[in-house]
Amino acid sequence: MAEPCVVVATMIAKPGREDLVEKTLRAAAPAVHAEPGCLQYALHRELKQPGRFVMIEKWASREALREHGQGTALREVGVALADALVAAPEVRVFEPLPAGDPDKGAL
Template sequence: MSAPYTVVAVLEAKKGKEQALESALKAVVEPSSSEIACLEYRLHKTIDNPAQFVLYENWVGKEEHQARFNKPYIKDLG
């Protein structure tokens, strides 16, 4: 069995695109956290910068995390 794999991603929306990015990120929270290999998946919006978002992902392994990029809900992000 592989070791747990954690990802912390900081994303910042372009000016005027904050709501679009927030909506897109919120749309992947439920399907991501429902993945059997997902241990934890959290989306945070920073307090001091409304254009900045932080994703905290914890997966059973790196391979399982990478495999999710083939899922339709991730491909639809573009």
């Protein structure tokens, strides 16, 4: 059986490009939510550094994540943000380790 994986993707907008980054990521969310295996795809902004965005994702399997990485929605985000970020997004993939209360100890 496939194991889920959690992704934390961090993007830092260039000064003055924060609105474009937020708008682009928000616009992509419905398409990503509809992708097979997407369990969670939630955008966040850092309070102390409003140009830093973090997408917290949960995928049903590594294969679903791989397909997302090659999909249209992510490709369109890449094109739209090509000149809007200070560097390439930092993407980290994690293995869930549930603990304690099942509703609170796992994404």
